[in-house]
């Protein structure tokens with residue numbers, strides 16, 4: 090589902106700078122968490138593992154699994170699950186399929202037509218087959234273009250163009266004196282997760298929502314369109330879920346519990362994640378006549394797309410009829426779960442997953458990532474035959490129902506929440522993967538670990554380590570000399586924080602399991618996302634055509650899983666985490682200050698008459714109202730929490746140095762069981778039972794998807810979102826809560842440090 094968000098994270102995060110340090114916390118020869126001797130053994134096993142994944146196998150898996158459409162509820166969805174299970178069994182893994190029963194709407198009636206204000210036009214809502222592409226003609230099996238979990242509706246109203254349909258766009262509309270109340274809005278894809286667009290539209294009184302793919306974002310403005318090139322053709326449509334997943338993901342009828350046969354279910358009317366207004370996605374061929382029939386103001390600069398016409402906002406005279414009706418069925422999802430029992434600590438689980446369902450044929454999304462998981466499992470099967478005995482239990486998961494709403498992974502993680510909270514060490518996810526740079530996002534207690542692993546993976550194009558290539562890429566992209574200096578001197582490259590958009594969400598944000606998401610990208614642009622053209626033909630012509638990056642992904646994922654499963658001491662580290670939390674707090678302070686400054690400045694300009702003097706009487710702008718300047722927030726509880734965290738991270742680092750001295754014999758001792766237990770707890774401690782304000786499903790207090798951004802993360806969300814929405818009292822209250830979470834985390838790390846310091 091999640092297509093290359095990490096790029097945005099790389100570009101926009103971490104404006105503030107951390108003190109530069111060079112910090113080598115272990116004997117450089119030894120892996121983090123390993124004695125010298127066990128490190129040598131581990132490296133040998135990993136070398137063997139990394140030699141196994143094969144591009145030919147990856148190609149064959151993809152060709153087989155993408156042969157026909159396999160969305161939830163189809164025969165092929167189940168056949169693919171059974172096929173994957175058979176593979177895991179062939180590799181020697183203990184495998185079963187777990188079924189959940191979820192609400193899954195599919196389209197029954199879809200109408201978009203221009204009924205007034207221009208020549209009568211009926212939208213095609215259909216992606217045509219392409220002669221060169223052999224699976225694009227499987228029309229009878231293709232899921233029609235739609236947005237899952239749109240409410241049923243039949244509305245006719247004047248149209249308004251709302252740019253990306255995010256909150257800032259509505260602020261601008263308000264300045265222009267344009268209301269969407271009682272109107273149908275048309276928004277373009279991108280700049281938020283798609284489910285945000287109908288949500289914000291409905292909050293502003295709109296009664297319907299169209300979302301179109303503008304060629305500016307992923308069509309001919311970017312490059313040659315399919316089949317001549319990789320980009321979205323004129324009739325290509327992005328399907329996708331519009332459920333309000335920032336509220337809770339998974340089955341809309343069973344929030345917080347597994348959607349088993351007899352689970353207590355909400356009525357459909359009670360499910361708060363279904364949209365409030367009907368919504369449909371359309372191609373730019375279908376959007377153009379509608380947009381061309383808009384009059385009114387010319388759209389501001391940043392609102393103009395690539396259609397080679399004057400973009401106007403409306404409302405009207407274009408009047409649109411939009412009708413959406415779905416079959417609201419309960420459908421089965423099939424999660425494939427495969428285990429390798431741990432030899433000495435079977436109660437500690439390392440979990441690796443990727444989804445198998447797709448919107449249509451889904452070669453890139455999700456099979457490019459699932460491929461790697463299968464090759465990792467095959468490699469582990471080979472190693473087991475050769476005598477490798479992982480200490481901890483390894484669980485491979487091929488999830489179903491990710492596309493409509495992270496269904497399979499969320500229901501599984503809810504159903505097994507108690508076991509996961511007791512046993513899960515970490516969850517490693519992948520999804521879409523292509524060609525280019527290795528993106529790693531995740532829990533910062535694993536930042537050092539993930540850096541270490543990426544130094545051992547070879548980039549297929551440059552033969553540099555993927556770590557080195559990433560570092561040089563970041564230097565090339567850096568916006569300031571301070572940032573370049575940090576990249577050169579800080580021991581570890583920063584990893585982005587996880588928002589949502591793929592199957593890690595329930596593990597990290599609901600169950601508090603340390604998580605990572607990995608995938609290659611950056612040289613694999615295209616516009617086939619969630620269309621019938623995301624298929625084997627497209628992938629083998631325009632993405633990782635020889636599957637060498639697929640092999641590198643299997644090497645990276647496999648190495649991470651092995652290294653976590655075999656470690657003497659779990660390779661968590663808190664220096665990077667502590668420093669990252671400090672950068673978040675700096676950002677929050679700057680954000681609060683900026684909000685104060687902006688309000689003060691605007692009030693002054695209102696008083697000076699700036700707005701009334703500069704408005705064009707022929708195209709007037711509404712003068713904003715005077716706002717109360719907020720009182721200062723009290724950040725002391727967060728600062729104190731961060732300070733305690735820094736001290737505990739330092740104590741842990743010192744204890745680790747002591748334990749790893751002289752070959753690290755202390756690391757191999759049985760007395761570390763208690764330390765490992767505390768390390769596993771360290772991510773759980775960042776959650777609270779009450780969860781976030783107004784969305785209790787999300788329990789993590791450091792990472793959450795933004796309530797108004799969807800995929801992209803909001804760090805320290807309770808505080809950040811309160812500041813953004815100018816809820817100052819709520820912000821002050823949240824600072825106290827998160828401050829306490831950091832204090833508790835610090836106490837746990839100190840206790841782990843004390844136990845580690847006396848390990849023998």
Ligand SMILES: [Zn+2]
Pocket residue numbers: 090091444454455491520521
């Ligand atoms: Zn996906």
